[in-house]
Amino acid sequence: MDRLRNHIEEIAELTDQEYENVKTFFTLRRVKRNQYLQQEGDLAKYEFLVLSGIFRMFYLDEEGKEHIIQFAGQNWWMADYQAYFNQKPATLHILCMADAEVLYTTLEGRETLSANFHKMEHFFRVKLTNGYVAQQRRIVSLLSGSPQQRYEEFGQLYPHLMQKIPKKYIAEYLGVSRETLSRLYSG
Amino acid sequence: MDRLRNHIEEIAELTDQEYENVKTFFTLRRVKRNQYLQQEGDLAKYEFLVLSGIFRMFYLDEEGKEHIIQFAGQNWWMADYQAYFNQKPATLHILCMADAEVLYTTLEGRETLSANFHKMEHFFRVKLTNGYVAQQRRIVSLLSGSPQQRYEEFGQLYPHLMQKIPKKYIAEYLGVSRETLSRLYSG
Missing domain, CATH: 1.10.10 (Arc Repressor Mutant, subunit A)
Known part of the structure; x- marks a missing residue:
């Protein structure tokens, strides 16, 4: 689990005691190549932090064509956020492209961590900021x-x-x- | 300035004393239709909260064609975030489409508010979350x-x-x- 600590501490330093509490909100899962982490229709219960491996998240249209929304490699966070933040069934698939390890947390876990630790709220805000910037840039690129x-x-x-x-x-x-x-x- | 307080308190309640401090980080500006709030090449020093009016933010390509990244109406936040978070010259234009009032803040202001008030860090995280979800949805729509x-x-x-x-x-x-x-x- 030290990979989680290192990842968080790139943005917010934690005491040992804080980290002991923080890590209880995360669970490790191993995923094999070609395995789905989430399929359309699954309740989008979790958000994933990729420790190793590669994923792609995509929308499958009515003709069965894939539209890739995001890749995720080491230290990337990934979820069908519209479904996750509303705790609804996913509209996106998440497929493993190379053997992987992920940590996952629930929305309740994320919100509890943010409420209990200003540092964790800061961490999540900074990660969202980076993600927001990358998406804004991607929209520019897609349009122009x-x-x-x-x-x-x-x-x-x-x-x-x-x-x-x-x-x-x-x-x-x-x-x-x-x-x-x-x-x-x-x- | 009560519009600012109402807007923040949709997410995080503030005491009178907290709000007195928070509001010192924002400045009001009136903008007329067809006036630019920001042009390509300007230092992206500010982030804007739209109190009234409508804006469009766009990238102008080499052929002079507009690519609209975002509209912004009442209670929307708007910035060329890649430039703003890195305090670099903007690559996007922001143009007023209907007479408007905006509040603007600096990156330093945003970060100080977030560091001093856990509530404000929470507020900004929630706003970013909503923005991130809207962008992810827009990418799905553009692709598919x-x-x-x-x-x-x-x-x-x-x-x-x-x-x-x-x-x-x-x-x-x-x-x-x-x-x-x-x-x-x-x-």
Whole structure:
């Protein structure tokens, strides 16, 4: 569990006693490649912190086409937040792309931690801030970027994911056809 | 300034003394229709809370085409967050679409408030959470929604904006051509 402490302490330092309390709100789960962490229709009970491995979260449309909302690698938080914050059934799938370990917590756990520890409220606020900025940037890119710009921006922002994720999925994430991406970057 | 207090107290109740302190971090500004609150290249020093009026925030591409990232009506927060949180020059324009009053605060103000008042850290976390959820939903819609679905979802989410904003700008926000929108909804 020290990985959790290290992750939190990048933003907010905890005493040993505080950490002993904080960690009781998290549970470890191992997930294998191609295993679903969540499927559409499941109650979105949990939020996940990825300790290792890679996931993709996607919406499956009526024609069975995937639309990738987010990848998540080490130290990323991930949930179908609309469903999670309202404790409703998920509309998004979360699929493991490389053997993984995650910590999960409930909404009640997150809110209790935030109420009991100003430091944890701060931690969650900073993480949300970073996530909000990344999403705002992604919306700019989806609306205005050419396929080439989107692809290059992705590579700059997420060099590790670029190496590990098949181009097919990166193309889906970018909202670009695989053919366009292949034409731009053969091989 | 009581509008600020009412807005905050939808989430976190403040004592009179706390509010007296909190409000010193905000400044009122009146903005007229067609006036810019921020232009590309300006230092993104401020974050804005809209008290009245309507704004649109957009990216202007190299061909001079607008890509609308966000509208903001009453009680919405708005900033070029990537620039604001890094205190860099803005890449987004913010333009007033209907005479408006805004309160603005600095990043230092926001952080000081959050550090001094657990309640204010909570307030900002909740606002960010709502914003994050709205953005995640928008990404799903941009990637997977048909023009019709996007337009109808916008109308459900923001009925007031739907009435007040010309269709031309709604089409831009949705990433849909004006012709497509007109074909779907003549009149």
